[in-house]
Amino acid sequence: MTTVTRTLYATPSSLPALGAVCDAMAFVRADLWRRFGALRNVGKSAADIRKEVTAAGWYAGLAVDGTIRAETTKDAVNDILTYKAAACAKVRQAVAKRTSDATERKRLYTLLKSDQWLEDSYLHRMMRKHFRHGVSASGNRQKEFGRDSAHLVVDVGYFTTDWVYANGFTMDDKRSGGIPGGASQVYQRIAALLARDQDEQIDDLERIDKALRERSPFFFYGSDIDLDPYLEKSQPLIAGVVKEMQNNVGQLTNVRSIIISGGGAALYASAIRKAFPRVTLEVIDAPCLANAKGFLVVGEAGLARERATAKA
Known part of the structure; x- marks a missing residue:
């Protein structure tokens, strides 16, 4: 097996353009977490959120190539939903400890899986504990x-x-x-x-x-x-x-x-x-x-x- 390592160098003349792109995408990430980092994503798939973002046109005016903008949006939305999935996993563990009744467990697990946990007061309370409003760590570095x-x-x-x-x-x-x-x-x-x-x-x-x-x-x-x-x-x-x-x-x-x-x-x-x-x-x-x-x-x-x- 042959191992190939490729190194891509940015020339000094390209740094201002790269810096502008980084600043713009840091703003997009932070804004997406602000908008969708909590209850606003409940019941929505990644595709649903991306369609909402596109329809609203919040970032259309940024001087950044559309592919970079779209991929950054996709990336941030996936991160948000992964954060929610991790919270759901913790709540599943809490449910398992709370009740040994198979029927009740199944009901609660189904609500979690279908993203309908707002319908049950216990699940809502536990998700509020583990699924606090997320924020982006992106910034101008x-x-x-x-x-x-x-x-x-x-x-x-x-x-x-x-x-x-x-x-x-x-x-x-x-x-x-x-x-x-x-x-x-x-x-x-x-x-x-x-x-x-x-x-x-x-x-x-x-x-x-x-x-x-x-x-x-x-x-x-x-x-x-x-x-x-x-x-x-x-x-x-x-x-x-x-x-x-x-x-x-x-x-x-x-x-x-x-x-x-x-x-x-x-x-x-x-x-x-x-x-x-x-x-x-x-x-x-x-x-x-x-x-x-x-x-x-x-x-x-x-x-x-x-x-x-x-x-x-």
């Missing part, structure tokens, strides 16, 4: 990414984990690198542990991936299996990869933040935080799509600059 600011960007892919140490917009090749060992090795380890306990070969890594991302049980022959204990037993694999990275980058006394992207970001975040406890750590929104979105933003900014030059 351009000052943190100046020419003299150092950051470590870690991309946890499916097969590899790669990192870039950058001081401003200059990459430090000696403190950047990559090694085999991404999300797939964790899924394979969990599959092996499950196979041992279930006495049957398990090769469905995609379902393991889905269960971990959605924080849901792994369904196997009529049983819902909690994967958290298996993930805990896989931590030595993750710690080994993080240790290799730590040995390469050394101390991060001058680093403003560690930014984690990639499909395995959530799996590795706690180990990276443990390795660098005094450095600010940020798992970016929708880390699976981070690279693609970055290419899009840089590409669109370049096109906008070229069009502006052509008109001048």
Whole structure:
């Protein structure tokens, strides 16, 4: 297997255009959370909310390419509904502790699943506890990414984990690198542990991936299996990869933040935080799509600059 690492550089001349795009999209994210971060999303699908946003035209006047605007809206709406789904999962646990009556549990679970929990006073009360009005952490962070600011960007892919140490917009090749060992090795380890306990070969890594991302049980022959204990037993694999990275980058006394992207970001975040406890750590929104979105933003900014030059 051949591993290819691609690095996309933004030229200094493109930074003002990129900064404008970032500011505009930070506003969109914050505004969507303000509008739909609580009861206004109840009973609505992601498609319903996006249609409402498009029909209202709240962001149509922003000087940003329509694709970036649409993808940011989709991303933020998915984050909001994921936040609600996580609250529903906590309420399901509360229901299970509250009553052992199968009929009552089924009634409450059905109301939760159909997003009709406002109809039951107990569910409403519990959702108010766990589903507080969400807010966006997006903001103008351009000052943190100046020419003299150092950051470590870690991309946890499916097969590899790669990192870039950058001081401003200059990459430090000696403190950047990559090694085999991404999300797939964790899924394979969990599959092996499950196979041992279930006495049957398990090769469905995609379902393991889905269960971990959605924080849901792994369904196997009529049983819902909690994967958290298996993930805990896989931590030595993750710690080994993080240790290799730590040995390469050394101390991060001058680093403003560690930014984690990639499909395995959530799996590795706690180990990276443990390795660098005094450095600010940020798992970016929708880390699976981070690279693609970055290419899009840089590409669109370049096109906008070229069009502006052509008109001048």
